[in-house]
Amino acid sequence: MSQEWKELYREAGISDKVIRMGEKTEERLKERFCRIDEISEYNQMKVLRAMQKNKVNADCFHSSSGYGYNDFGRDTLEKVYADCFGTEDALVRPQITCGTHALALALSANLRPGDELLSPVGKPYDTLEEVIGIRPSTGSLAEYGITYRQVELLEDGTFDYEGIKQAIHSKTKLITIQRSKGYQTRPTFSVKQIQELIEFVKQCKPDVVVMVDNCYGEFVETIEPSNVGADLMVGSLIKNPGGGLAPIGGYIVGKKEQIEQCAYRLTSPGLGKEVGASLGVIQSFYQGFFQAPVVVAGALKGAVFAANLYEELGYSVIPNGTESRHDIIQAITLGSPKKLCAFCEGIQAAAPVDSFVTPLPWDMPGYDSQVIMAAGAFVQGSSIELSADGPLRPPYAVYFQGGLTWYHAKFGILMSLQRVLECSE
Numbered sequence: 001m002s003q004e005w006k007e008l009y010r011e012a013g014i015s016d017k018v019i020r021m022g023e024k025t026e027e028r029l030k031e032r033f034c035r036i037d038e039i040s041e042y043n044q045m046k047v048l049r050a051m052q053k054n055k056v057n058a059d060c061f062h063s064s065s066g067y068g069y070n071d072f073g074r075d076t077l078e079k080v081y082a083d084c085f086g087t088e089d090a091l092v093r094p095q096i097t098c099g100t101h102a103l104a105l106a107l108s109a110n111l112r113p114g115d116e117l118l119s120p121v122g123k124p125y126d127t128l129e130e131v132i133g134i135r136p137s138t139g140s141l142a143e144y145g146i147t148y149r150q151v152e153l154l155e156d157g158t159f160d161y162e163g164i165k166q167a168i169h170s171k172t173k174l175i176t177i178q179r180s181k182g183y184q185t186r187p188t189f190s191v192k193q194i195q196e197l198i199e200f201v202k203q204c205k206p207d208v209v210v211m212v213d214n215c216y217g218e219f220v221e222t223i224e225p226s227n228v229g230a231d232l233m234v235g236s237l238i239k240n241p242g243g244g245l246a247p248i249g250g251y252i253v254g255k256k257e258q259i260e261q262c263a264y265r266l267t268s269p270g271l272g273k274e275v276g277a278s279l280g281v282i283q284s285f286y287q288g289f290f291q292a293p294v295v296v297a298g299a300l301k302g303a304v305f306a307a308n309l310y311e312e313l314g315y316s317v318i319p320n321g322t323e324s325r326h327d328i329i330q331a332i333t334l335g336s337p338k339k340l341c342a343f344c345e346g347i348q349a350a351a352p353v354d355s356f357v358t359p360l361p362w363d364m365p366g367y368d369s370q371v372i373m374a375a376g377a378f379v380q381g382s383s384i385e386l387s388a389d390g391p392l393r394p395p396y397a398v399y400f401q402g403g404l405t406w407y408h409a410k411f412g413i414l415m416s417l418q419r420v421l422e423c424s425e
């Protein structure tokens with residue numbers, strides 16, 4: 001690194017020791033980063049081709065208001081998503097407020113009283129517990145008479161095929177598979193692993209609907225769960241596919257029949273996809289989706305860099321420094337609340353927005369312990385932007401993700417390391 005850059009890093013509070021550690025780690029990762037770029041190039045072409053095929057043009061970017069009838073831009077974007085992810089149909093809307101909402105929508109739209117929901121991959125993401133009713137909540141699926149069953153993963157993190165087979169019965173209507181680890185320390189599943197699981201459950205019960213929670217997984221590999229048999233794939237636009245530009249939104253892609261259910265549930269029976277004004281955000285949806293493959297590559301480089309840097313210092317990291325990646329999340333077990341907070345302070349201090357504030361643990365809705373979050377994002381709470389969070393409970397693991405550019409991710413990680421080292425001294 002040339003001297004000028006080092007001077008800027010020093011001015012920001014990073015010591016020579018940390019700068020050197022970063023340099024050494026980055027040097028070792030050159031080849032790895034090339035492979036990330038190759039996947040990114042493939043996915044960039046995939047998005048571009050879907051846009052070209054659907055003749056995206058300037059009229060697509062017009063805003064609609066009111067009912068949003070005949071919103072050409074909205075309808076075309078949904079075709080772009082469907083083509084890109086290889087599905088029959090898509091629902092991509094600003095009216096879907098976040099990832100949890102998209103998942104709750106897909107579940108409640110495709111389940112009826114008396115049906116059973118099965119998670120064959122252990123406990124789902126924290127916020128889904130209240131959606132399902134694992135933790136009692138107003139309006140949960142449980143309140144509507146939808147039962148839930150879950151099969152734990154085996155000790156080694158693989159699927160308990162025998163247990164899954166036994167858990168599937170006549171009432172099992174929908175099977176939900178979460179790709180990313182969320183706030184757990186299990187590995188994230190590869191698309192190939194998900195394919196094997198889908199093939200197995202479809203053998204057990206051919207008419208079961210399989211939904212994949214794809215949050216944080218988009219564009220990390222060259223294929224997605226929708227390419228390997230998922231009937232529904234769901235995610236958030238303030239994560240990977242929004243490319244950092246979408247200010248709100250969620251998507252659901254999949255089979256026509258299931259997407260139709262989702263549309264009728266989102267708006268109203270009888271109305272479905274026909275209503276829903278795009279309110280001036282549609283261009284950011286297109287542009288964010290266009291940029292997403294490159295943004296995801298930057299975030300991935302950050303995750304790999306952090307894993308290697310912290311692993312060298314003896315911290316346990318998931319995934320480890322050399323493992324292949326299936327989402328953009330990096331978990332680092334810091335072992336104490338003090339270090340967890342220090343890590344988040346470092347990420348916050350490196351942000352373009354709100355770099356001067358100190359993150360504090362708080363009781364976040366939907367989570368069962370206090371959570372600390374570092375987020376200095378252009379879009380509030382966006383986690384494709386550089387962000388870190390972790391529940392204040394043992395083993396005090398921080399979940400770190402995002403970075404709209406690799407350079408920002410790198411700076412944030414070095415700042416975090418600086419703070420963590422200061423707090424152990």
Ligand SMILES: *Cc1c(COP(=O)(O)O)cnc(C)c1O
Nearest residue numbers: 098099100125180182213215236
């Ligand atoms: C983020 C996330 C969700 C929920 O998305 P929100 O936008 O935070 O509501 C669900 N599942 C997984 C795996 C996630 O990472």
